[in-house]
Amino acid sequence: MNITIHNVEQVYRNNSHALYPVHLEFHEGVYGLLGPNGAGKSTLMNILTMAKKPTSGTVYCNGVDINTIQNEYKSRIGYLPQTFGLFPALSGREFLMYVAALKGLSKRHAAGRIQELLSVLNLNEVGDQHIASYSGGMRQRISIAQACLTIPSFCCWMNPRWDSIPTNG
Incomplete structure (x- = not known):
């Protein structure tokens, strides 16, 4: 699975940029997204997981716009944010x-x-x-x-702290 982020940009109403045009390519594997607060990590991940639509630009999966293959795309993405909302009352x-x-x-x-x-x-x-x-x-x-859960082809984790990057071993 290949993911291409083509000129994705996120601009808010007050004309502030959460993301300047970004162009990245990812191939099947596990990736980490690192950076300081306010760098746009969460915004980019929200766009990649389809929780948010970008102001402009397109995300492609194997050359196809993800908006045309939403269910298949979502089933192949694994995402572990810095904090994940768990439901304490559930087992x-x-x-x-x-x-x-x-x-x-x-x-x-x-x-x-x-x-x-x-x-x-x-x-x-x-x-x-x-x-x-x-x-x-x-x-x-x-x-x-x-x-x-879905044995993802593409998996991302986020951690804004450089000193806590997981290592092999």
Whole structure:
């Protein structure tokens, strides 16, 4: 999967720019988006995940405007923002089923994938407990699980702090 961001710009009503024209190309893989506060990271990610339409420019997936293939595109994107809105009253499993439904996964497929992710992320024993009872690390892992539900071809994480970049090992 290739994603091309072609001259994407975001200008607000007061004529302030959240993004100046951006042109980037990404190939299948995992990417991190780093930068200082106000650099436009969240705006760009909102555009890439189709939560926001750019003022101008186009995002292409394999050469096709993402607006023409919304469902297929969204099912192939994994996104882990710096903070992810979890629902503390739900169990980890219930939360992942909810996100799976939003991503269009069948209940049968979602249940199997969720079990696999809970196991891989060492959350099996707490999968049926309320997220409110989770430690910070467990909350991060359940957030990772939601980003990986659809086995994305393209995955992004955001962290504005250069000193906390994940490393291999």
